[in-house]
Amino acid sequence: MKKDHKPAGPSQRMLRVGELVRHALATLFARGDIEDEALAGAVITVPEVRMTPDLKIANAYVMPLGGTHADEIVAALNRHRKFIRGRVAPQIDLKFAPEIRFFVDETFEEAGRIDALLRSDRVRRDLDDDSDDTTED
Structure with missing residues (x-):
């Protein structure tokens, strides 16, 4: 088999x-x-x-x-x-x-890159936009 x-x-x-x-x-x-x-x-x-x-x-x-x-x-x-x-x-x-x-x-370096990306203005702006969409009814 x-x-x-x-x-x-x-x-x-x-x-x-x-x-x-x-x-x-x-x-x-x-x-x-x-x-x-x-x-x-x-x-x-x-x-x-x-x-x-x-x-x-x-x-x-x-x-x-x-x-x-x-x-x-x-x-x-x-x-x-x-x-x-x-x-x-x-x-x-x-x-x-x-x-x-x-x-x-290389994992520490990769984690640092991901962390820096998550802290970037562009990602922060996208996250802020998402939080506006989830307002209470």
Whole structure:
């Protein structure tokens, strides 16, 4: 029998393993075990880790506190990803440790753009016009 639909999102296992990897990365970054000039003194948050369906690749989205030098920090993390993988592997207890790839987390920036748009005069004017239409009878 052929499946007619694909799952809408990640499986529970993908989410669970992604969260394990995220937690292990956050712990590693908090300890400051990675020696690289670009990472010196950087406080790095890991808002999300997305796993591929086969659990072989972990796409980790990171953002330094304040958002400064994000590209340099992601480049440094990608340079040290084999070392990071070796530190994360024992903490996640999988048969195979996933390859970890680092990306800049763009969600904070996107949220800022949406917030700025909602505060714009044009949107505010449209919202004010809508409130005039909903007067009581």
